Amino acid sequence: MNAALAGLPYLPLLTGLSVALGCGLLIGIERERRKGSGPQRGFAGVRSVALVCLCGALAQILAAGLVVVGAAMVAALCAISYWRRRPDDPGVTTELAFFLAYLLGVCAVLHPGIAAGAAVVIAGMLNLRQPLHHFARVTLRAGELRDGLILAGAALIVWPLLPDAASDWLLGANPRRLWGVAVVIMGLQGAAHIALRVTSPGLGLAVAGLASGFVSSTATTAAMGQRYRADPTLLGPCVTAALLSNVATYILLLVIALAVAPNMLGHVAPSLGAALLATLVLSAIRLRATNATARHGTPPGRAFSVWQALLFALILSGATGLVAFAHNHFGSAAATAGAILAGLVDAHAAAGSVLSLAASGTLTPPELVLSLLLVISSNTCSKLLAAASGGRAFFVPMAFGLLAILLAAWVPYWLAWR
Structure with a gap:
């Protein structure tokens, strides 16, 4: 177990895992509704985002080195997804959301309140894609x-x-x-x-x-x-x-x-x-x-x-x-x-x-x-x-x-x- 968390009782750790799962589900549900279906669908949906969020929390609990390894793995998955994407969609929103979900899982163990609030903000920004684009391009x-x-x-x-x-x-x-x-x-x-x-x-x-x-x-x-x-x-x-x-x-x-x-x-x-x-x-x-x-x-x-x-x-x-x-x-x-x-x-x-x-x-x-x-x-x-x-x-x-x-x-x- 991570030395910095060795003295903590199990209840705060379980709270951190629960918050990490909630953050992943919240962001994942929003991504699931946008990833589409079939061979051209997005690579991250509700299950993928929830799992990567739990991976971040578990890596934080088990060992500090695993946090770095997990971050490298998630970054590699995001890079592969972007490389395989069709050329008419150059956006990186899903990849960034996937990596942020991992960081939220890491944060949820020690700072569950910050992680939960950040997840709400991220999900809100992802969901308000059209209004934000319209505001930036037309209204403003x-x-x-x-x-x-x-x-x-x-x-x-x-x-x-x-x-x-x-x-x-x-x-x-x-x-x-x-x-x-x-x-x-x-x-x-x-x-x-x-x-x-x-x-x-x-x-x-x-x-x-x-x-x-x-x-x-x-x-x-x-x-x-x-x-x-x-x-x-x-x-x-x-x-x-x-x-x-x-x-x-x-x-x-x-x-x-x-x-x-x-x-x-x-x-x-x-x-x-x-x-x-x-x-x-x-x-x-x-x-x-x-x-x-x-x-x-x-x-x-x-x-x-x-x-x-x-x-x-x-x-x-x-x-x-x-x-x-x-x-x-x-x-x-x-x-x-x-x-x-x-x-x-x-x-x-x-x-x-x-x-x-x-x-x-x-x-x-x-x-x-x-x-x-x-x-x-x-x-x-x-x-x-x-x-x-x-x-x-x-x-x-x-x-x-x-x-x-x-x-x-x-x-x-x-x-x-x-």
Whole structure:
């Protein structure tokens, strides 16, 4: 017996053998349904895969050297199968699955949970052959694939390399946190793009409003007002889409708070959560009452805008530096005034600046919550001005919704700090 397993009781070994058999049967059943019949059938079905999985488990139990010998034998069988295959089928999926089944049997003795989970993933990938091929070749566009690679590089390559400390050349901002916020924005925009791709056409305008809110809720409100003016029959769907853009606003504010100042999340969460809840309730009421039959066109191939995310990070660092300068030289009142002015242009950047100051200890929690609410209030004024572009019929329901959301955000502050 393998020296590393000599001290184990029989029950774990039997469990490993059972898991190995289950893994082999799971993958083997899927291969059996695809191998065909007759002289041209595939070489591995349910029995072959189950047996090779048990071989791996037994080799692991008996001797470590047998694991290497068994792997060489399985690799040779896979090579012979590929060599004998008809020339019009150059794929190696079955051979790879056969070899993976052997490795799963080896793994099942010491790590049965990992082996079982991996078997489910492998069987799922094998079974989803057609959907995966269709997604890669037809559904996924070249621009979306490029965006996915950019997002992966930004999150997995650039972000870990940035210094996690305040930088003087960024006016005291933290480069890693700023880049993390940019990555989060790109990820949220990508998720909204996917939602817009897969949703039913009847909900297209509402989902478009929600997706656009991750870029700019104010711009979305103005766009929906102009769309209503162009087609007055779309009053309900346009108001619903404009309100749904605020859902993205408050979700993004919560995410920014978590990324920039996680220790302050408990202080700002009540106000942001109340505003988000009010937005969801109002949007659901409007969505239920509206027959959103407006169709939307296919969204553009780009899942997100890298330049918008980088511009946001630059605006955030600039706003943070300016607010910090105002606080250091003129006091907290000047810092709050600067944040309010920044909120007229972009609520997310202004909120990120005050959150950065709170994370560094410059602002106390009450000052942070008050500044954040004033930023939201100033941004609501911008949205009201944008809603006026749609005329009175569009402005009245939007004003009611925006003011109700703003009131919901202020209530927790009045209850907690007053």
